[in-house]
Amino acid sequence: MSPLSSPRxxxxxxxxxxxxxxxxxAMAIRLWETVERLExxxxxxxxxxxxxxxxxRERTHDTVRRIAQQTHLRPAGHLTCVGATKNEVxxxxxxxxxxxxxxxxxxxxxxxTGMGEVFEQHPGGFRDSIDLIEGIREHRPDLGKCxxxxxxxxxxxxxxxxxxxxxxxxxxxxxxxxxxxxxxQFFFEPEIxxxxxxxxxxxxxxxxxxxxxMLQPNFNGLKRISKLCGASLPNWLxxxxxxxxxxxxxxxxxxxxxxxxxxxxLSDEGVSDFHFYTLNRAxxxxxxxxxxxxxxxxxxxx
Ligand code: FAD
Numbered sequence: 580m581s582p583l584s585s586p587r588x589x590x591x592x593x594x595x596x597x598x599x600x601x602x603x604x605a606m607a608i609r610l611w612e613t614v615e616r617l618e619x620x621x622x623x624x625x626x627x628x629x630x631x632x633x634x635x636r637e638r639t640h641d642t643v644r645r646i647a648q649q650t651h652l653r654p655a656g657h658l659t660c661v662g663a664t665k666n667e668v669x670x671x672x673x674x675x676x677x678x679x680x681x682x683x684x685x686x687x688x689x690x691x692t693g694m695g696e697v698f699e700q701h702p703g704g705f706r707d708s709i710d711l712i713e714g715i716r717e718h719r720p721d722l723g724k725c726x727x728x729x730x731x732x733x734x735x736x737x738x739x740x741x742x743x744x745x746x747x748x749x750x751x752x753x754x755x756x757x758x759x760x761x762x763x764q765f766f767f768e769p770e771i772x773x774x775x776x777x778x779x780x781x782x783x784x785x786x787x788x789x790x791x792x793m794l795q796p797n798f799n800g801l802k803r804i805s806k807l808c809g810a811s812l813p814n815w816l817x818x819x820x821x822x823x824x825x826x827x828x829x830x831x832x833x834x835x836x837x838x839x840x841x842x843x844x845l846s847d848e849g850v851s852d853f854h855f856y857t858l859n860r861a862x863x864x865x866x867x868x869x870x871x872x873x874x875x876x877x878x879x880x881x
Contacts, residue, residue, distance in 0.1 A: 581806075581846035582702050582808050582841075584740070587656055587692075591872045591873040591874075592640070592842065592846060592850075592851050592852065592853055592855075592871055592872065592873060592874060593623050593851055593853075594620060594850045594852070594855060595622045595623045595624045595625060595626065595789070595852070595853075595854045595855070596617055596620075596622050596625045596626075596854075596855050596857045597614065597625070597626045597627075597628065597854060597856050597857060598610060598625060598626070598627050598628070598642070598857060598859050599613070599628045599630075599857065599858070599859060600627055600628070600630070600635045600639045600641070600642045601625070601638065601642070601793050601859075602638070602736070603797035603812065604766070604832070605662060606859070608853055608854070609859055610642070612861060612863040613857065613859050613860065613864075614646060614650060614652070616651055616861035617649060617857070617861055617864055617865065618650055619875030619876055620864075620865070620868055620873060620875055620876075621876050622652065623653075623852065624654065624655050624682055625646060625652050625653070625654050625655070626654065626655040626656070626657060626682075626684050626729070626854075627639050627642045627643045627646070627654060627655070627656055627657060627688070628657045628849065629656070629657040629659050629688065630822060631661070631688065631689045631690065631691055632760060636671065639656060639657065640656065640671060640674060640675070641656075643675065643678070643680050644674075644675075644678040646682065647678055647679045647680050648678070648679070648762050648787055651781070653681075653682065653695050654677050654680055655680070655682035655683060655684050655727070655729060656671070656680055656683055656684070656688060657683075657684040657688075657709075657711055657840045657843060658671060658672060658684065658685055658686065658709050659686045659687060659688025660687050660688055660700070660701070660704050660705035660706070660707065660708070660710070660878075661687075661688040661689065661690060661691070661698070661704075662690075662691065662701055662704075663701060663704055664693050664701060664704055664745075665703060665704055665705055665714055666703070668704070668705060668711065668714070668874065669714060669715070669718045672718070672726070673719070674719075675794065676726070679728055679878040681725065681726060682726065682728075682729065682803060683715065683726055683727070683728055683729070684706075684728075684730070684756070685711045685712045685715065685728050685729070685730055686708055686711075686730070686731055687705075687708045687711070687748050688708045691818055691854045697793065698739075698818070705879060706717065708731070708753060709749075709752050709753055709756045711844070712728055712753060712756040712757050712758055713728070713756050713757070715728065715757075716756070716757045719880075720749060724757075727759050727760075728757055728758050728759050728760075729758065729759065729760045729761070729762055730750075730753045730758040730760070730761050730762070730773075731761065731762060731763075732761040732762070732763050732773075732779070732788060733746065733763070733764045733765050733773045733809070734763070734764065734772050734775035735764070735766060735771060735809055735810055735811055736808075736809060737764075737809065738808065738809045740798060740846050741776060742809055744782075747778055747779055747781075747784065748782065748784035749782050750782070750784050751779075751782055751784050754785070754786050758762045758788055759786060759787075759815075760787045760788075760789060761779075761786060761788045761789070762788075762791050762854045763775070763788060763789065763854075764790050764791060764793050764795035764808060764809075764810055765792065765842060765856060766790070766791075766810055766811075767793075767811070767813055767816055767827045767837070768811075768813055768821040769841060769844040769845050771811075772790050772850075773848055774843075775788075776788055787852060789852045789853065789854045789855060790840060790841075790842075790845055790850060790852075790853055790854065791854045791855075792838050792841060792853050792854065792855050792856065792867075793838070793856045793859065794835070794838055794856055794857055794858060794864060795856070796824055796827065796830040796831045796833070796834040796836055796860075796861040796863065797816065797830070797857055798816075798817075798820035798824075798830065799824070814838065819833050819837065831862065831863060833841055835866040835867045835870060836870065838855070838867045838868035839862075839867050842867070842871055843871070846871075853871075855867065
């Protein structure tokens with residue numbers, strides 16, 4: 580059965596999965612095992628990140644291309660504006676198209692030193708994600724208008740935000756430039772997403788805003804990244820992970836349950852699509868899907 584035509588299980592959500600490109604042989608084995616195990620979940624799409632500063636350009640591209648060629652999955656390649664000329668970035672988009680990849684997650688990105696550092700536009704590069712979307716749409720109008728384009732959004736504001744009005748206007752400008760969908764930064768309280776959705780809709784953003792759900796069982800790592808990206812960690816979450824530093828198994832069970840509980844609360848409010856930050860861990864993504872009533876469909880496996 581073609582994944583495009585696969586029916587969604589009644590009442591089950593539609594999911595997508597984010598992976599990162601592997602840095603070593605061992606990580607490559609883990610990634611491909613993850614891809615293989617998640618494929619039968621018939622995700623709407625899977626995406627592959629682009630390291631800070633464009634540091635994973637080749638690895639991202641190879642991973643996305645291999646998913647397109649060797650699985651039934653529909654991959655999206657993340658693309659950033661960092662450290663490259665417009666032509667270099669557009670040639671990556673062109674290569675994606677040639678490899679059968681029709682979906683790009685268009686981002687401004689962070690400097691090579693990572694999140695929290697100041698972004699500097701490359702002298703010949705794109706200014707921000709809007710400039711990038713416009714570049715993709717205009718570069719080859721024949722291809723540009725066929726690419727599906729997803730963008731980021733920030734329910735608790737981006738650290739460089741100029742305030743809510745500017746944030747929502749900026750997201751609306753991404754939509755006007757040609758974005759088809761926004762994927763949120765991770766968050767842990769349903770109200771954070773629902774309040775943001777209300778603001779975005781009031782500001783004229785009509786595209787789907789898909790909640791990004793974090794599956795990170797390493798709570799110390801989560802604390803570090805939250806601080807940098809401005810996502811809050813509620814007290815109840817600190818309490819849940821308290822004393823579990825040496826107990827990976829329990830942390831994983833907690834992580835899947837926290838994620839599923841958040842998705843269920845959002846489902847009750849009418850949300851039906853979820854994007855999981857899998858960190859290339861199949862077990863966590865699979866158990867979260869199971870808790871949401873989503874079961875594998877063996878017909879989807881390559
Ligand atoms: P933009 O949305 O272009 O801008 C970031 C923020 O700056 C805006 O939200 C707004 O607050 C402010 N801003 C900028 N210009 C204006 C303006 N003219 N008016 C008003 N406000 C403005 N990083 C990677 O390096 N690789 C990845 O693969 C990657 N994937 C991601 C996927 C998702 C779903 C998300 C949410 C983030 C991802 N990131 C990734 C992180 C992202 O690169 C950083 O958050 C980066 O700092 C901003 O990139 P952006 O595309 O969100 O920027």
